[in-house]
Amino acid sequence: MKSSTGIEDELKSDFFNLLAFLVTSARNCVEEPKLYGPFRLVDGASRLIELLEEAQMADEFLVGVRKKIDDGKYSVMDDKDKFIKLLDDLTMDFADKLKGGGGV
Amino acid sequence: METFDAIKGRRSVRSYKDEKVPVEKLEKIMDAAIWSPSGSNAQAWKFIVVQNDDDIKDIKTFSPGIFGKPAAIIIVCRDLKRAYEVCGELGRDTLSLMDISMASENIMLAAYNLGIGSCAVRSFGISAVKRLYDLPDHIVPELLITLGYPEETPQPPKRREIGEVVHWHRRRVKERFL
Numbered sequence: 496m497k498s499s500t501g502i503e504d505e506l507k508s509d510f511f512n513l514l515a516f517l518v519t520s521a522r523n524c525v526e527e528p529k530l531y532g533p534f535r536l537v538d539g540a541s542r543l544i545e546l547l548e549e550a551q552m553a554d555e556f557l558v559g560v561r562k563k564i565d566d567g568k569y570s571v572m573d574d575k576d577k578f579i580k581l582l583d584d585l586t587m588d589f590a591d592k593l594k595g596g597g598g599v
Numbered sequence: 600m601e602t603f604d605a606i607k608g609r610r611s612v613r614s615y616k617d618e619k620v621p622v623e624k625l626e627k628i629m630d631a632a633i634w635s636p637s638g639s640n641a642q643a644w645k646f647i648v649v650q651n652d653d654d655i656k657d658i659k660t661f662s663p664g665i666f667g668k669p670a671a672i673i674i675v676c677r678d679l680k681r682a683y684e685v686c687g688e689l690g691r692d693t694l695s696l697m698d699i700s701m702a703s704e705n706i707m708l709a710a711y712n713l714g715i716g717s718c719a720v721r722s723f724g725i726s727a728v729k730r731l732y733d734l735p736d737h738i739v740p741e742l743l744i745t746l747g748y749p750e751e752t753p754q755p756p757k758r759r760e761i762g763e764v765v766h767w768h769r770r771r772v773k774e775r776f777l
Contacts, residue, residue: 511660512660515661515724515727516660516661519662519663519723519724519727520663522726523663523722527722531722535663538663573756573757
C-alpha cells in the first residue's frame, strides 16, 4: 500500500503533467487548426477524469464521459461534423446530469 | 514487403503495446532516415532517438499530440547552420524542412516494414523540448515520430479522389484549379 505522501506525490506529478499539457496546448493553438482548440479542451477533460478515476473520485457518469470522449475524439482528424456532434452530445450529457437525468 | 504495400498500409498509430523496440531495429530505421533525398545533399538534419521511459514521459508531458505510450520517440530536427552554410537562405528556410519531411517518411515506412507502428506529431512544445535537451539555437526540433508495436491500427482515413488532385493535361490544368 502506498503511503499518503506517496499518493500525494503521484497526484502532484499527475497534475503537473496535466497543467503542462494545458499550457503547451494553449501555445500550440496559436498556430494549429481552429478545431484543435476544442479537441485539446475535451482531451484535457478526458485526462482530468482519468486522474479522478485514479484517485477513485470519478463516478459512473464521469467514466462514461471519458469513454465517450476517447472513443470519438479522433473524428476531429477526418469528420468535422461527427466531432462537433460529439461536443454537442457531451454538453447535453452534462445538462441532463444537472437536471437529474442519467446522461452519457 | 513491397514498397507500395508499405506506402498504402502505414497508418498513424496512437495506441501501443507495452513492449520495447530492439535497438537493432531502431538502428535500421535510422539508417533509412539518413538515406532519404536531400536538397544540395546538405543533410541538414539531426535525429535524437529517445528510448528511456523517463525521457519519453518528459517529452510526452509537453506533447498534446502524443497519445498512448510509445516505446520510442525520434525527435527530428533541422540543422539551420549547416543548411545555411550549404545552400544559403533557400536551404535554411525551405530545403531543410523538405529534407526532414522526406526523412520522416522513410522512418515511418521502414518502421512499418519491420512491424513497428509510428505517428508523426507536430503538436508538441518546441521550446520545451529545446530546453529539455539544451539544444543550441540552430538545432530546431520540428517533428516527433512515436514508435512502438501497435495495440490498435486505425482504419485508413478518407483520401481525396486521385482525379481531384492529379492532373495530366496541361490545357485543362488552369480551369480545374479555379
